[in-house]
Amino acid sequence: MTPLNIIATITVKPEFQEAFTPIFKRLVTGSRAEAGCLRYELNQSIENPNVYIVVERWLSQQAIDLHNTTAHFVEFANFAKDHVDGLSISVAKQVDI
Numbered sequence: 812m813t814p815l816n817i818i819a820t821i822t823v824k825p826e827f828q829e830a831f832t833p834i835f836k837r838l839v840t841g842s843r844a845e846a847g848c849l850r851y852e853l854n855q856s857i858e859n860p861n862v863y864i865v866v867e868r869w870l871s872q873q874a875i876d877l878h879n880t881t882a883h884f885v886e887f888a889n890f891a892k893d894h895v896d897g898l899s900i901s902v903a904k905q906v907d908i
Contacts, residue, residue, distance in 0.1 A: 813904050814849055815875060817867040822897035825861055834890050835863070841883030842867070847874020861896075875902070 823831050835853055842851040849868040856862035869875045878884055891898060 812871050815869050815872060816903045816905065817865070817869065817875070818901045818903065819865040819867070820897070820899040821863045821865065821891065821895055822859075823861045823863065824894055824896050827894040828861060830894065831890070834887055837883045838887045841881060842878060845874070845878055845881065847871060847877060 839851055839853050842848050847870040849870060850866065851868075852866045854864040854866065856864065869878065879888075
């Protein structure tokens with residue numbers, strides 16, 4: 812089984828920056844506790860504090876699929892629908908050279 816990485820870039824609307832804080836906290840804490848989560852890291856852009864980059868590493872696609880059904884992820888996804896200016900998600904596998 813090859814672990815998969817997710818890099819998600821989220822641009823929060825400035826007026827909802829504060830409202831996102833507890834949602835991000837629940838998302839990160841809940842995700843890190845999942846059995847298939849190998850890494851879950853929330854980063855904030857130095858250039859634009861409204862931009863967050865989430866770096867994730869999951870054991871498998873099945874672990875990602877399960878993650879996408881959890882309460883903490885669903886809460887984040889539902890809130891993000893109306894409160895972000897942009898969302899980009901890339902799933903990648905590590906290349907060993």
